Amino acid sequence: MAYKALYRTYRPNSFEEVVGQKYIVTTLKNAIEQNKIAHAYLFCGPRGTGKTTVAKLLAKAVNCPNENPPCNKCESCRMIQEGTHPDIVEIDAASNNGVDEIRNLIERVKYAPLHSRYKVYIIDEVHMLTAGAFNALLKTLEEPPSHIIFILATTEVQKVIPTIISRCQRFDFGRVSIPDIVYRLKEVLQQENITYENEVIDLVSDLSEGGVRDALSILDQVIAYAQNNLKVTHVNEIYGITTPTEKYNLIEDIIEGRTQELLESTGRIIDNGMDIKRLTNDLIEILKECVMYAYTKYDDSLLSKIEREKAKTILDKRSPEELLEMIDVLIDTAEKYRFASDVNSYFEVALLKMIDTKNGKTKKTMIQKDLVSINQEKGEEHIEKKSRKSKKSEVATDVDYELWLQLLVDADKQKRFVVENIWQDIVVYEKDVNYARYVSKLKNCSVKAVGDGFVLLATKLAAEADLINKEKEDKEFKELLKAIFNEEFVVSVLADEEFMKLVELFKDRQARNCLPEPSSKVIVETEEDTKKKEIKDDVDERMSSLFGDGMFDIVD
Ligand SMILES: [Zn+2]
Secondary structure (H helix, E strand, C coil), X not given: CCCCCHHHHCCCCCHHHCCCCHHHHHHHHHHHXXXXXXXEEEEXXXXXXXXXXXXXXXXXXXXXXXXXXXXXXXXXXXXXXXXXXXXXXXXXXXXXXXXXXXXXXHHHHCCCCCCCCCEEEEEECHHHCCHXXXXXXXXXXXXXXXXXXXXXXXXXXXXXXXXXHCCCEEEECCCXXXXXXXXXXXXXXXXXXXXXCHHHHHHHHHHHCCCHHHHHHHHHHHHHHHCCEECHHHHHHHHCCCCHHHHHHHHHHHHCCCHHHHHHHHHHHHHCCCCHHHHHHHHXXXXXXXXXXXXXXXXXXXXXXXXXXXXXXXXXXXXXXHHHXXXXXXXXXXXXXXXXXXXXXXXXXXXXXXXXXXXXXXXXXXXXXXXXXXXXXXXXXXXXXXXXXXXHHHHHHHHHHHHHHHHHHCCCHHHHHHHHHHHHHHHHHHHCCCCHHHHHHXXXXXXXXXXXXXXXXXXXXXXXXXXXXXXXXXXXXXXXXXXHHCCCCEEEEEEHHHXXXXXXXXXXXXXXXXXXXXXXXXXXXXXXXXXXXXCHHHHHHHHXXXXXXXXXXXXX
């Protein structure tokens, strides 16, 4: 019997089996139950996140006569499963992108379905259609016959013309979370009767970058190599990854000052052809977790890259300030990689430098300052820092709140929707070594308000907000934002708690009718200032049209 790839064997047969995408699945199920089916859907998102799978489930469900569709038993369901249903047409626009193909398809649209209630056209990679084909499709989408459903899928929605997008009900498929992928992989391995070390699952889901199909393909490869007992070493051998234990051992050698051992294990890692850039980034993430762990007084939920006991051992040996210095060394090194022909020696030097951070100059960091002020606000006793509270810092806080209020006043709800949408894709940039460390923090942030040239974000921890605010002047950080938004944005990050305070303040000031006047110049002080000024008149006009009625919609 021919081997069938895991991702085909385990393709979901019901909405319940779809991994992740809960919001999309629930919305579609409700639409089917209430018989409120749209005539055109647009499924966007990265590859392997379930777009075609959900499209097929939808095609089955709308045509299945049974309870809780799809039943996968009736004739219609079975024919769709086998790909023989005459009313379900699947087109890959990557290979059929011409006007003729689309015309041909549209010709047949007018005929009633042969077998079922709906004719469903699934057009994959719809952005590949030529302009002529797009226009032909558009005409049909303007007045679709009632028996037709179009499901358009794309990985590059920005290439789909807006007039098509506006005629479709759009769903954005996000990358699937690590825990969801882990759960799915375990299910599959159990059914396949394959034993494995737990770390294998973690590694495979990490490598999959949020795509279930990729996760299963990687698993396929590991199984082909390792047979029925999967070990971490197998994955490492195939993909050149350092194991969590190896990474921890490096850190342990550093904090214990074991130079000889450190050089030996580094040499081994390099000789095995491991991915040093990835390893550098991983070490940054591990140390960062330890710092956060200390600052949150041991909040276990923050740890995903290192075990609790190991984090504690590291913190016994090094203070958070010393760990931050180690992180700085690694970050500097990662920046040098871009211009280096020999990454390995930079890496070795960085590790040696990290040994020297013991009892080094304890820099006072932004995080530390922030925690002091927050704890003071909470009225907690902070013995050593207590005396630092001064009039000056209070004034500074007030000024910040004024600035943030101004941001809220200047915010634009439509823009926020757009930015929220784009924001979901930020994880794409995590695999870029230049941006990874920023993305790892930014992805935990939610978009709270967006206006001309600025984005206000919030994240759970004040320490993390502070880290981002500190880094936002970095060249790479600016590049990343430019890459994400395709225009220049200034970013401000608040802790959730601060944001809640801000919202209260906003409501209070709104009730007393003493919010700041809308303006376009407060925060927009980027390099492109001159350009902005030229469009300022236009902005002012738009601002008054937007806020003329004094309404502002705050996110929950
Ligand atoms: Zn059925």
